[in-house]
Amino acid sequence: MMGDGGNDQVSDQVAAVELTAITKRFGSVVAVDNVDLKIADGEFFALLGPSGCGKTTTLRMIAGLELPSEGSLKIFGDEAGTLPPNKRPVNTVFQDYALFPHMTVEVNVAFGLKMQRVPKVEIADRVGEAISLVRLEGLEQRRSQQLSGGQRQRVALARALVNRPKVLLLDEPLGALDLKLRQEMQGELKALQREVGITFVFVTHDQEEALTMADRIGVLNEGELLQVGTPAEIYEHPVNRFVANFIGQTNLLDATVVSNDTVCLANGVHIPGKSDLGVGSRVAVCLRPERAEMQRPDEVPADHQSVVGRLESVTYLGNALVYTVVLDWARLEVRRENQPGGYRPYVGEEVAVSWTLDAISVVRA
């Protein structure tokens, strides 16, 4: 159920990045705690978690900017844990881009090649190529202070990609951009990754960004890697309460496992719910707002489970409506597409929130 499921996919080939029991301590603080992770060649991988969860530290360890306290780190099969950053076949796009302010765009992009003593003619070619790849033609002679946020981001990308790294690391690459530009760049980054075919590992705290862009996501919290999987796996089958809550909106109903296909909700009602967590475990039933349905209490279909509560408020989102239903032991959100007709209860009315067995997942509390 845990990270293993996602990792199995890449076990048959050499992983682009392989972390084995990696731990990083800063003094007495454990920033990254015993993380095992395999990232496949050519994958777009997201490290997702709230701030301070250890995602940036993990990225910095791959880059060589931090050394792991324990564990092994391999890049394409070669032990790299203690190599300095300039000896690793990886490049980084830094959070605030870290463009060299005393150099033009062109010189910034050429820096890595120059340091590797690539012949001048080849540098010129590859720099030109990288600049056109990120569509910055005409800005070669500008300095970073004369560029917009989006342009700086492209320079940072070109500066890293021009070296043709085996792995590209991106630290919150879109964090400094405004919403519109961020959405635009999400698509562009994804397209760019497909075009160059390089393994991208990016760090983000934005779950939507991770879901949109990544092939696979690793969810971190307090230094622990909680779950690794495709966006669908993580969204549909979160391993625990934290992941369920962090990825998307969700309703979590406290419950206890009664048998491997029944749980007992906090109101004492037994409902079907599959889990392999062991009888007596404290769990939560995860019901996504868009998977929940809503009817008059006397009109619940026979194959649905339901709870009855009072409609407290309706939030109008344009394309959807979000209903907040209050029970005396929980509070539920139900999201309905804004379609003409259908059931439109009034605030204060008694309503039934219902679901089918495949709409819910039982997660560790």
Add this chain to the structure above:
Amino acid sequence: MTRAAVRPEEQEAAAATPEYEKAANRAASRRGLLLSLPAYAYLVLFFAVPLGIVMIYSFATRNRFGGTDLSGWNLEAYRKLGEPIVRDILFRSLWLAILTTLICLAVSYPFAYFMATRTPLLRNVMLVFVMIPFWTNFLVRNYAWRVLLGNDGLFTNITEAIGLGERELLFTTSAVVIGLVYGSLPFMVLPLYASIERIDLSLVEASRDLYASGFQTFRRILFPLSMPGVIAGSILVFVPSLGAYVTPEILGGAKTTLLGSYIVTQFLTARNWPVGASLSFVLMAVMLVATVVYFRTGGRNL
């Protein structure tokens, strides 16, 4: 290295400034002038006026009795600066000032970098350590060096202990350089620290990530970006070293007269005020050039 021209929107803004805004700007600059008036007055009275007097004397003639006749203006005093004795002193002083500056730079840079990359608390402690010598009188500190470098001093004891024999540095050019470096070190450390501290250290990481070694990162990223501090520190060390008087007098020998001592001699002993004045003026010109260079290169990026 073309800088961006004024942005079009700024030009428009300047052209479209309405009357009341202009009036407000004028009032603000009047207030500024008023606030800086005491400083201006002080500078004019005690700097510009005496400087003018020095300049006038540099064109005057020394009379037979050691006085100065304020008539018969000529360039005799300036011509005298071309004489081998004066020229040697000039070049020696220049060389020592340059040497002092370079040594200060080499010693201070690693220290300033170390300081700038510590935690804020540690930085402050280190800053205090840099300043502590200032709490002791400058003369006292120079005499302390006399003890350290002199006969049976610490330095001699060390050379003896490691088998180099009884060596004495006092009253040599080396002693003067040691004293000058010691005295000017804080003036190098502080500007360097200030400019290194402002550098975004992720630039260093980016450089390392882009295959630069530690030394290449220093040469291509750190050093160029800390240039304002390097130039400011160098001028703060170079200029006083060039005209240094106290340290060479106390630690230097009679054979190695430097500019400062020579000027004093011209005024007090040789009673040749025009030569002393002209030399002072040339010295000032050199310092002015250094300062202009600073503002044209490093100052721009500050």
